[in-house]
Amino acid sequence: MAVTLASDEVGAAPEPGALLRFARFARRNPTIVAGSLLLAILVVLAVAAPWITADPFRQTPANRLRPPSEKFWFGTDRYGRDVFARTLYGARVSLVVGLSVAAIASVIGLALGLMCGYFKRIDGIVMRVMDGVMAIPSILLAIALITLSRPGLGIVITAIVIPEVPRIVRVVRAVVLAIKAQPYIESAIAGGTRTARLLLRHILPNTMAPLIVQATYVCASAMLIEAGLSFLGAGVPPEIPSWGNIIAQSRDFFQIAPWAILIPGAFLALTVLAVNMLGDGLRDRLDPRLARRM
């Protein structure tokens, strides 16, 4: 409490410096700052993994299923592999999957959403297809696609993108429908603005705030689905140390070596929490009307 009061006082000073401006921002948007900070730490750990940890693939049978200790911070798994190293490398998989799915689904969803919202003719058809895709539970849809393909990171990302696209389309389409009714769009049309320009310059910018918020939720959900798929043995190939794979490979040893499951699981939960916090914070900041409703 004292800290908050202090920054309150300095925040009111005539010309705040960069640090103080940040303090003020942090006080007003605690979830954005906390979420980003957590994520930043994870990104640093993931990128720096080769320099801070041992080889995540090296098997030392003599050190099988060791509990966390000074030498093995997070213990070892059934093959004597270092769980700390594997967990940090696992962060890479989760972050790559989360970000790629969010980016790809956003681009596809934005394009479809703009078209559906603006062109009535394709709206009916595309939205019926979206309803159908949304009726299939996402993890099952991904599973079906993976059953039919050779395992790999690319197919996992594709399999998660497909069920996530309708969530973006719906958000973008709703914004477009609302904006289209505004008088300034009418006047732009009357003024002879071409459709492409109208969509890109007059409508698209309005979709950005809700799109970014939705994309963070898609990112969080993608990480959870990826871990779930890997956990079921239907995700990224088993030799890649993703959090889901680490947990799946330790499943039969849970009663002897719970750390090999609980620690990577906690990392996953923390990452998803950070992304969700960032999303909630952005939502409150970018779209106050939506924030009140939740």
Add this chain to the structure above:
Amino acid sequence: MTAYILRRLLATIPVMGVVAVFVFFLLRFAPGDPAAIIAGEDATVQQIAAVRAKLGLDRPVLEQFAIWVWGMLQGDFGTSIFSNMPVTRLILQRLEPTLALTLSTLLVAILLAIPLGVLAAARSRRLSDRLVMLFAVMGFACPVFLVGYVLIYVFAMKLGWLPVQGYVPISQGIWAWAERLILPSLALGITYMALIARITRASMLEVLAQDYIRTANSKGLTTGRVLLLHALKNASVPIVTVIGIGIALLISGVVITETVFNIPGLGRLTVDAVLKRDYPIVQGLIIVFAGVKVLVNLLIDISYVFLDPRIRY
């Protein structure tokens, strides 16, 4: 109202149609040769041809689609590639554990989450509200398997109160059946509870700000009466909506929960089918799960008419 229900019923047909087309053409347009992938790495040409014939990939697309849909309308979901058993029979065999798990989760989640949400709204911005919201935020972030393993670790391994894993049919005794469902239901229900508690709180807060709540309070009604009879009833539409939306969470979660707790239900059937690349089973399960989801949404839409007399169609 009959017209409304009929209209909603008809609207489910195109949705299920899209699901069927999607699942069917996934097999046709999958990258590479699905028959070769399903048959496995070291399959002979004959084995691949046999799989292709079983999947109907050797027949014209539309003919095969018609045969498949016609079969499903009669309750025939095709034949498993590996066991040669009818998919419908495999699904029926595994139905009981999954039904028990999802229904108990539904019950536990609703009975715990709605009171939590009401409590949070009634004591808004105080400690109990913050704790409920913290739980809601955590519930969204925790993967089902992590919650499952933490529950096993605490309640089965450390405290020894409940069995670690497994499933016992209800015919072998109610308690033996129920005690093995407690932990899986909590694990499966955590995200669902977070969702319901959050919406209940938001919806209650909105209603509690209304004039008629102030009137009810000022005429001396007890807090409990105001909260439950005046507020919760009027806040129920969004809550029921989210209970319906959340069914998707349960279906996805069932697959993982059954793996964590070794429950031989539809989820295990799905996973085993995926590992063996037994596509007809996967296909059948997706249709069944999507059908359940569409049906639940239909029931939710119909329930609005009863919950809120202002809604008229």
